Amino acid sequence: MTKKSDALTALQVKNAKPKEKPYKLFDGGGLYLEVAPTGSRIWRLKYRQLNGKENRLSFGPYPxxxxxxxxERRLxxxxxxLNGVDPAKYRDDAKRRAVEQAANTFEKIAREWYATKVPTWSARTAKNMIQRLEADIFPEIGSRPIDELKHRDIIxxxxxxxxxxAAEIAHRLKAVCSKIFSYAIQCGLTDRNLVVDMKDVLKTRRASHFAAIDADELPAFLGSxxxxEARMFQPTRIALRLMLLVFVRTSxxxxxxxxxxxxxxxxWIIPWQRMKRGKLTVNPDTTNHHVCLSRQACDLLRELHAITGGGKYLFPNQRDHKRPISNNTILVALERMGYKGRMTGHGFRALAMSTIKERLGYRHEVVDRQLAHAPKDKVASAYDRAQFLAERSKMSKRPLSDVLSSASYC
Structure with missing residues (x-):
């Protein structure tokens, strides 16, 4: 005779009714259905732990x-x-991982990454970074667990x-998201940097530089x-002429x-704290910048001093003399002169670099130091402390007519 199986049938399970006391219906291999007086039916597994002690594991309610x-869960x-893993501990660990995963949202990880970077950034960079994330990224994917995000979510x-x-902002935030994923990988919170694969999902940007006229256009610019004809205030006109003569950054x-x-x-000596490289949080350049002034530049400064010398700044704000003019003042002035899209405040530096090297024949290192650029070679920058003051002074004192005379139609 065939031995009667102890395994349960689906009908037996379905018809299991509550009794005054809890009872069990066994299916074999430690699996049983526990039926409570309230009518609830729970699947449980009785097994021996690796240390030999008996334990029970719940699989959930029927139906x-x-x-x-x-x-299937018993199997x-x-x-x-068989692999030496306690199933109850495995279940508890899985639950813990799920809770941690849900808690590790993109926004949470992004803010942790941000906190590690803030000490190395300027206040302005830090403010812009968090504002962009809060405005454009967090509302879209911030609440999602970082390990559950897909390529499509970020795209x-x-x-x-x-x-x-805002194509430029999109590309910049793409790079930021990549850094956040890299941080998450290093913290063991995800296994893959999704953004690294996204090389072609955004429109290709054309490489662009700050708009700048060339030396041949200088006579027309100076004539304007x-x-x-733009009816600019005298300090603004002096600012534009100084930009042509001293090559410092607009700010x-x-x-x-x-x-x-x-x-x-x-x-004119600019303290290192005001220079771009002096504002770096990590390894700032503590060298003061000597702005070599030509006779023309000194005459303009004396003229300006008669107008604004009673205040703190060379170029005070019209509404509040305790503050300087805004960065947009130079740009707006150029637009009023008809140079919108053709010239910018930074363009004066590009114009100086190309003109002095090509038209006046000065060495790149001398012009670079006049523009307060950092040497690209980090090893060289560690040893090169030369200011080239003599050559820069001679260069700055070359009359503007030297440049104008080299213009093709002057």
Missing amino acids: EITLQEAR EARKLL IALRKIEERG LERN ELIETPWSEINLEKCE
Whole structure:
């Protein structure tokens, strides 16, 4: 005779009714259905732990968990035991990992990454970074666990930025997201940097530089400035002429206090704290920048001193003299002169670099130091402390007519 099987049938499970006391229906291999007086039916597995102690594991309620599903879970538990893993501990660890994964949202990880980087950034960079993330990234994917994000989720967020015409911001935030994923990988929170694979999902940007006229266009520019058809205030016109003569960055010029200028010696020294490389949080350049002034530049500064010398700044704000003019003042002035899209404040530096090297024949290192550029070779920068003051002074004192005379139609 065939031995009667002890395994349960689906009908037995379905028809299991509650009694006054809890009872069990066994399916074999430690699996049983526990029926409570309340009518609830729970699948459980009785097994021996690796240390020999008896333990029980719950698989969930019937009918949510069917007989077939309960048997499959029993098989999974037995495989774990064969591999030396306690199924109850495995379940608890899985639950813990799921909770941690849900808690490790993209926004949470991004803010942790941000906190590690803030000490190395300027206040302005830090502010811009978090504002961009809060405005464009967090609303889209911030609440999602970082390990559950897909390529498509990030692409959608970035293309929304691109579609509103902010292509440059989209590319920058793509790079930021890549850094956040890299940080998450290093922290063991995900296994893959999704953004690294996204090389072609955004429109290709054309390489662009700050708009700048060339030396051949200088006569026309100076003629327009002299005629003042744009009806600019005299300090603004002086600022534009100084940009042509001293080659400093726009912010370095407009934020200059009179205390840095020695009109008697015709000397201008910018403290390193105000220079771009001096503002670096990590390894700032603590070298003061000597702005070599030509006779023309000194004459302009004296003229300007008669207008604004009673205040703190060379170029005070019209509404609040305790503050300098804004960065946009130079750009707006150029636009009013008809040079919108053709010239910028930074363009004066590009114009100086190309013109002095090509038309006046000065060495690249001398012009570079006049522009306060950092040597590209880090090893060389560690040893090269030369300021080239003599050559820079001679270069700065070359009259503007030397440049104009080299223009093709002057």
